Amino acid sequence: MDVPQAFSTSSDITTWLRSSGLEIVLLIVGAVLFSRFATFVRDRITRRIDAGFRSSDALVRSEAAKHRHALAQVVTWVLLTVVYVLVGMEVLRRMGFEVTGLVAPAAVLGAALGFGAQRIVQDILAGFFLITERQYGFGDVVRIAVTGSAEQAEGTVEDVTLRITTLRNADGEVITVPNGQIVKVTNLSKDWARAAIDVPVAASVDIMRINEILHEVGTKAYDDRRLKPLLLDKPTVMGVEDLTVDQMNIRMVARTLPGKQFEVGRELRVRVAAALRREGISETA
Numbered sequence: 001m002d003v004p005q006a007f008s009t010s011s012d013i014t015t016w017l018r019s020s021g022l023e024i025v026l027l028i029v030g031a032v033l034f035s036r037f038a039t040f041v042r043d044r045i046t047r048r049i050d051a052g053f054r055s056s057d058a059l060v061r062s063e064a065a066k067h068r069h070a071l072a073q074v075v076t077w078v079l080l081t082v083v084y085v086l087v088g089m090e091v092l093r094r095m096g097f098e099v100t101g102l103v104a105p106a107a108v109l110g111a112a113l114g115f116g117a118q119r120i121v122q123d124i125l126a127g128f129f130l131i132t133e134r135q136y137g138f139g140d141v142v143r144i145a146v147t148g149s150a151e152q153a154e155g156t157v158e159d160v161t162l163r164i165t166t167l168r169n170a171d172g173e174v175i176t177v178p179n180g181q182i183v184k185v186t187n188l189s190k191d192w193a194r195a196a197i198d199v200p201v202a203a204s205v206d207i208m209r210i211n212e213i214l215h216e217v218g219t220k221a222y223d224d225r226r227l228k229p230l231l232l233d234k235p236t237v238m239g240v241e242d243l244t245v246d247q248m249n250i251r252m253v254a255r256t257l258p259g260k261q262f263e264v265g266r267e268l269r270v271r272v273a274a275a276l277r278r279e280g281i282s283e284t285a
Contacts, residue, residue: 066137
């Protein structure tokens with residue numbers, strides 16, 4: 001007696017599900033679980049790095065901590081990419097596709113997509129050198145010149161992978177920059193930073209007196225218990241930076257901990273303005 005076609009098809013599907021189908025499900029579930037585990041380990045490592053920084057007396061992250069944080073993110077990204085590719089190939093093989101037979105079509109497809117994939121390869125290679133050369137890491141304040149953009153991207157590094165760098169600027173906006181489009185990186189928080197304050201005053205003012213006032217402000221700032229931990233040495237007066245017929249700019253600089261130049265600069269400007277007003281000297285616009 002002939003077996004009904006519907007029953008035969010149902011039996012084939014059941015057999016397939018019990019063999020290759022079950023393996024495919026296990027591979028996909030395994031990939032998902034591995035992804036969760038890898039992400040958990042990465043988050044645990046980065047939290048431990050952050051906790052070590054918060055529990056220490058350091059006011060800023062060390063360069064080694066920044067690099068370890070960025071490296072944990074990159075290694076996880078690469079590892080998950082490799083796992084997904086391998087699982088995808090195994091799933092295709094169990095679905096009846098000959099992976100070796102796909103080599104020739106893949107070569108043709110790769111050649112066709114080669115020009116389109118140049119940007120991705122460029123991003124990954126650039127990201128590799130960014131990480132290995134330690135140009136910046138998690139928590140660094142950077143200014144990035146991007147190809148084809150007149151404006152520079154500036155902000156705090158929140159995420160680094162081999163393909164992209166994610167920044168958050170002072171307005172809270174998230175900026176994503178492909179690594180391959182980075183032309184120049186200015187790291188504003190590596191090892192140490194410098195706060196520069198230009199003091200505009202009338203050209204008729206006694207410059208020697210202005211220098212004395214600025215020196216006094218720098219000395220008091222360095223002796224201040226709140227500011228001194230942020231300063232690497234006493235602020236110094238560089239002298240006249242710019243001169244016109246009715247105005248001159250006198251520059252004062254201070255070496256600070258990385259990333260603290262903005263806070264120190266704001267505080268010094270307040271102190272300079274207050275000291276000049278006490279002396280009856282007004283800053284020009």
